[in-house]
Amino acid sequence: MHDELIIGIDLGGTNIKGALVDSGGHIISKQKAATLANTGPRAVAERISRIIGDLESQAAAAGKKVAGIGVGIPGQADQTRGTVFFAPNLHWRDVPLVEYLRSRTILPVYLENDANAAALGEQWLGAGRGSVNMVMITIGTGIGGGLILNGSLYSGTNGSAGEVGHMVIDPDGPLCSCGQRGCLETLTSATAMVRMAKEAIDQGKKTILAREENLEARDIVMAAQAEDKVALLIIDVAARYLGMGLGNVINLFNPDTIVIGGGVSKAGDILFEPLRREAVKRSLEAPARVVKIVPAELGNDAGCIGAAKLVLLTAD
Ligand SMILES: [Zn+2]
Known part of the structure; x- marks a missing residue:
């Protein structure tokens, strides 16, 4: 071929x-x-x-x-x-x-x-090149996940493996599109970040985000990079929830690499520092020692x- x-x-x-x-x-x-x-x-x-x-x-x-x-x-x-x-x-x-x-x-x-x-x-030509056990997590409207285990894509018994976005992080959390409460994607997706920003604006918190008419996650990332306190707090909260999810993923699969994709992954250290810290805190020592948590490289x-x-x- x-x-x-x-x-x-x-x-x-x-x-x-x-x-x-x-x-x-x-x-x-x-x-x-x-x-x-x-x-x-x-x-x-x-x-x-x-x-x-x-x-x-x-x-x-x-x-x-x-x-x-x-x-x-x-x-x-x-x-x-x-x-x-x-x-x-x-x-x-x-x-x-x-x-x-x-x-x-x-x-x-x-x-x-x-x-x-x-x-x-990403495993073929992106951030997961050479990876044998890789988990890809895409942060968008929802949260998607893909598993490469022992070098091969693992899609499960009927194609639905890797749904990390629906792992329950807070049983009393916001309602998810799947019917559960407090799934990871209700706490840390782009949609969840926009919801947190709107709540902060409604509470009268001082933020440059209040100026945006159609608020999107990328506005929050940009505001955080400009050191807007509300935006920084939202990214930090989202990073910590995502870190909890990653802790579970690390303990389950002992991956060598976790690749984070989606627009939010361009936030850089503002996201990745608290994310790595929380992920290590929430996982066992042996798997935490070997895992790399990196942004995706292939974009769209x-x-x-x-x-x-x-x-x-x-x-x-
Ligand atoms: Zn769900």
Whole structure:
């Protein structure tokens, strides 16, 4: 498959990203379209097909074949049936995505959870290069997780392993989209940080965040870097909750590397110092001694690159 190319698709709640990738993981071309999830699964599949079609034409124009298509989806994928079991952000349940795509392409299509795909990408070419036991945690609207154990992606019995965002940290905490209370993602996701900022503003705390109309987590990161006290406190609280979650992860898996992705991971030492401190405090000495906690390196490309890697792994 050395001179063949691969297509990696990252299906998100907002955008569909596609990349034409070579067998070394270099991106040759990228495409993007709005997901428009409210138009329904068939219409979304049609937009994915269009991206695949464009990327296939570009490969053909370069005189190359495409070996297959990997698709990262924001939910649980049932690889054997080629369906999306559940994707809450898209409001999808039991969607036969591979069948929908199959009507437009004869190439093999592989589905995987998006956080798992990102974990594969980071282990292949990003912050987890050379890692054997790696946990990837992505902080966004929710919190996603992917596990690489003994060098391979571990997706569990039916594709739903690694959901670190739903480990319960505070049984009396905020209600989570999954129905539980106090899941990690209700305490430390981008959404949770924005909620904390709004509460502080409502309480009349002095902060430059009060000026923002559509407050986002990145505004909090920027305010913290400008030494805004409220923003610094929010990042510190979020880092400590995340550190508790990491302590559990470290004790369970004894990983060599934990990669933190998502926009918030760009916060630097403001986030990583309290995070590392809390993670070490909350875990046993032996696993804490060997683990590295590092920011992701591939940014928005991790999903597409990891989805492409899926094809290489499955086709080998
Ligand atoms: Zn939950």
